[in-house]
Amino acid sequence: MTSPSPAATSLPDGGEPSYYQRHIFFCLNQRENGEAACAQHAAQAAFDHCKAKVRALGLAGAGQVRVNKAGCLDRCAAGPVAVVYPEAVWYTYVDQQDIDEIVESHLKNGRVVERLLTPAGVGR
Numbered sequence: 001m002t003s004p005s006p007a008a009t010s011l012p013d014g015g016e017p018s019y020y021q022r023h024i025f026f027c028l029n030q031r032e033n034g035e036a037a038c039a040q041h042a043a044q045a046a047f048d049h050c051k052a053k054v055r056a057l058g059l060a061g062a063g064q065v066r067v068n069k070a071g072c073l074d075r076c077a078a079g080p081v082a083v084v085y086p087e088a089v090w091y092t093y094v095d096q097q098d099i100d101e102i103v104e105s106h107l108k109n110g111r112v113v114e115r116l117l118t119p120a121g122v123g124r
């Protein structure tokens with residue numbers, strides 16, 4: 001096990017340092033039975049674009065941002081979805097411009113992109 005780098009940030013409550021400042025998870029779930037799934041909405045392309053954008057902006061790595069794949073996040077009816085921690089902000093995106101905005105505004109500058117918020121209460 002490795003220790004967080006010195007660049008890792010601390011939590012506001014003074015708890016253990018977080019290895020990443022922000023973590024975004026993209027649902028890439030596929031289904032063969034015809035039920036809604038994020039993979040039907042170009043989720044893989046959005047994930048790939050986000051990862052490349054975060055790298056290009058120099059935001060990737062310890063103390064900064066991590067972009068991760070996820071399975072079903074159980075909010076399929078609002079898909080494609082991604083969620084950003086530690087804020088636990090859910091996004092429903094449409095295209096790569098939406099991903100660019102999430103990266104620039106939220107992942108880089110900590111400002112939530114209100115227009116892309118997943119509607120409250122929408123689940124599977």
Ligand code: FES
Nearest residue numbers: 027038073075076
């Ligand atoms: S398939 Fe994406 S949230 Fe369930």
